Amino acid sequence: MSTPVTGEAVITISGATATLGARPVLRGVDLTVRRGEVVALLGANGSGKSTTIRALIGQVTLTGGSIDLFGTPKKRFRDWARIGYVPQRTTASSGVPATIREVVTSGRLSRRRFGWPNKADKAAVERAIDLVGLADRAGDSVSALSGGQHQRVLIARALASEPELLIMDEPMAGVDLASQEILAATLREQVAGGTSVLLVLHELGPLEPLIDRAVVLRDGCVVHDGPPPEAVGQHALPGHDHVHPHAADEPLRTGLLT
Numbered sequence: 001m002s003t004p005v006t007g008e009a010v011i012t013i014s015g016a017t018a019t020l021g022a023r024p025v026l027r028g029v030d031l032t033v034r035r036g037e038v039v040a041l042l043g044a045n046g047s048g049k050s051t052t053i054r055a056l057i058g059q060v061t062l063t064g065g066s067i068d069l070f071g072t073p074k075k076r077f078r079d080w081a082r083i084g085y086v087p088q089r090t091t092a093s094s095g096v097p098a099t100i101r102e103v104v105t106s107g108r109l110s111r112r113r114f115g116w117p118n119k120a121d122k123a124a125v126e127r128a129i130d131l132v133g134l135a136d137r138a139g140d141s142v143s144a145l146s147g148g149q150h151q152r153v154l155i156a157r158a159l160a161s162e163p164e165l166l167i168m169d170e171p172m173a174g175v176d177l178a179s180q181e182i183l184a185a186t187l188r189e190q191v192a193g194g195t196s197v198l199l200v201l202h203e204l205g206p207l208e209p210l211i212d213r214a215v216v217l218r219d220g221c222v223v224h225d226g227p228p229p230e231a232v233g234q235h236a237l238p239g240h241d242h243v244h245p246h247a248a249d250e251p252l253r254t255g256l257l258t
């Protein structure tokens with residue numbers, strides 16, 4: 001674990017409440033990520049992790065509380081190029097044939113107001129593709145990729161804008177072990193370069209050494225904010241098994257619970 005971080009806050013969520021349908025899903029969430037920190041957001045299924053992330057990036061409207069990004073109230077925040085976002089597992093292909101390079105380049109566009117990608121843009125795209133270990137496949141169609149490779153493309157897309165803050169919703173979900181190791185190495189390099197990270201995880205896994213702090217949600221409330229708990233289950237999540245929604249066959253144990 002790295003030394004405690006005392007830098008300025010890049011994310012400040014205060015007393016966030018949100019309702020989806022008729023259901024209160026966030027019930028007063030406080031969460032701060034400081035510059036250079038890697039914070040894992042943990043919790044059982046349905047505890048509000050994704051909703052918290054989606055509120056951060058403007059996909060869910062809060063009914064109360066506030067969110068600041070880089071010290072600016074979210075309503076006034078415009079500098080989205082400073083943030084790289086990796087959504088919960090989706091595919092990078094939309095039926096339109098696109099190469100890995102094209103998808104990753106799309107992540108760079110937020111930085112450019114006018115004109116075609118310049119040399120620096122192209123270099124950043126190639127670097128992001130290289131970081132996730134897909135340099136030799138850059139010209140391949142994303143439709144030919146495995147789940148783990150897809151996820152690597154999405155992460156490269158987020159990295160292409162050279163973000164100061166990475167927000168990721170279960171980046172390891174459905175990712176094979178080899179890809180997990182590559183993603184962990186990629187993240188390690190980003191963090192060493194000063195990037196702040198907030199990521200939803202259901203298992204610390206290979207990312208464990210990188211995590212500075214864990215915030216555990218239960219029923220839309222924070223029940224732990226501190227060092228990443230080892231075998232968290234006994235303490236933070238009694239009786240809460242996390243069954244991964246995307247697992248096709250067997251329920252996936254978190255490892256936090258056993």
Ligand SMILES: Nc1ncnc2c1ncn2[C@@H]1O[C@H](COP(=O)(O)OP(=O)(O)OP(=O)(O)O)[C@@H](O)[C@H]1O
Nearest residue numbers: 020021025043044045046047048049050051052245
């Ligand atoms: N659009 C929606 N309308 C109504 N309820 C919703 C909606 N989206 C999510 N919910 C509910 O809100 C609760 C919190 O969901 P959320 O996705 O934030 O949980 P989570 O902690 O990310 O869970 P998981 O680990 O399963 O992804 C769940 O009970 C979910 O069923």
